[in-house]
Amino acid sequence: MKVPMLDLREQYQGLRSEVLDVLDQVMSSSRFILGDNVKKLEQDIAKFSNVAHGIGCGNGSDAIHIALQALDVGPGDEVITTAFTFFATGGAIVRVGATPVYVDIDPVTFNIDPVKVEEAITDKTKAIIPVHLYGQMADMVSLKKIADKHNLAIVEDAAQAIGAKQNGKSVGELGTAATYSFFPTKNLGAYGDGGMIVTNNDDVAEKSRVIRVHGSKPKYYHHVLGYNSRLDEVQAAVLNVKFPHLEEWSELRRQKAAIYTHLLNEQLSDSVKTPVEVEGNYHVFHQYTIRVEKRDELQKFLNEQGVSTMIYYPLALHMQPVFSNLGYKEGDLPETEQAANEALSLPMFPELKIEQQEYVVAKIAEFYRK
Structure with missing residues (x-):
């Protein structure tokens, strides 16, 4: 698929x-x-x-x-x-x-x-x-x-x-x-x-x-x-x-996010951290972003299985060469740097089919079983 x-x-x-x-x-x-x-x-x-x-x-x-x-x-x-x-x-x-x-x-x-x-x-x-x-x-x-x-x-x-x-x-x-x-x-x-x-x-x-x-x-x-x-x-x-379709699309994104969260927590709670919607917030899920170990290896495996993913963002701004004059060094922003190594965004759009989501989660589970 x-x-x-x-x-x-x-x-x-x-x-x-x-x-x-x-x-x-x-x-x-x-x-x-x-x-x-x-x-x-x-x-x-x-x-x-x-x-x-x-x-x-x-x-x-x-x-x-x-x-x-x-x-x-x-x-x-x-x-x-x-x-x-x-x-x-x-x-x-x-x-x-x-x-x-x-x-x-x-x-x-x-x-x-x-x-x-x-x-x-x-x-x-x-x-x-x-x-x-x-x-x-x-x-x-x-x-x-x-x-x-x-x-x-x-x-x-x-x-x-x-x-x-x-x-x-x-x-x-x-x-x-x-x-x-x-x-x-x-x-x-x-x-x-x-x-x-x-x-x-x-x-x-x-x-x-x-x-x-x-x-x-x-x-x-x-x-x-x-x-x-x-x-x-x-x-x-x-x-x-x-x-005029934006609110409907936002609701569909939220539905897709809930499906991902259910499937991932059911099958991969030890391997995957799912997104958290803070109480009082209405999250529109432009991206559905998980945190995982061996992120780059997982992304490569998913790509081989036909699943596209994206890393937002692999190198934080304080470590970008163009901002080197600001004097930041590795370790200055530890939470940011860890997120840059662990964050992986899964397919997300209003028309995403549940069969596609089930396939994505099944392939993630396959990777961690190995």
Whole structure:
């Protein structure tokens, strides 16, 4: 049996006629940049996030960068974040001229540890970037208390967590701003790149809108050094077709996750640590990520059996060569480094069949029996 990590073909077939129809409408209108489709998506995603503003941009990486710039984070500032994340989180901090300060994670959730955040605060700290990894929100209640106490901004990196909640609060409600990615593999994915900033802060919203169009307002009059990062009409039109299905897809992901957890705990409780959904959280399972020993050997075996898996992330940011100037060394973030050696994400998408899941678990069991 072949079990892909992700298969978007079935999703597309269900939406095909509607997608082709809206694409034809965009082509016929000849309005490709910042038109009605972008405006509708911005309004809908903002409402979905229970915030006032949505600002579409070119991708999720730019969304973090723009949000930091809109918060006047720059040279001389420090931004505390997790090293167990995709490069974009740390890269955005450096691109605005600030210094990333990497702290360790909670080993249960893989998310940033608020205790470590508070320990890392200095007089140079300007902001905190928690990453809602794999679809579960970080401990925003604790992080907001810390941020309020020290007068810090919070930019939630929610690239993997659109639709996630904590104690009934949505992504974006507890932070100063939150950022989404619409990369095709995301829970709400475009057919190319796309991203969005959501915020209740009027000033951050207005600055972000200016920054994304080369810092101009009005056009051709430039007051800040912005750059070109606009969500285009084609991607927004596709996302407008997909968006009404997002909550259903999230529920399906949660159902698939529950099946995995049941099967794995029933057969492999001594060999596999399954994901934990923290009480009060609504986990949208962008990834279903287990922790195992002999991870690399298991991945190789599963690949030979037709099962695709991914490692998010094999080398944490504090150990990346590009950040060697920051002076981190192996052992500085032990929980992060252990997670980087043990985490393995299994196939996860709304259309995943139970027969496929049973096959995946059976093959994992076969590996550990050997």
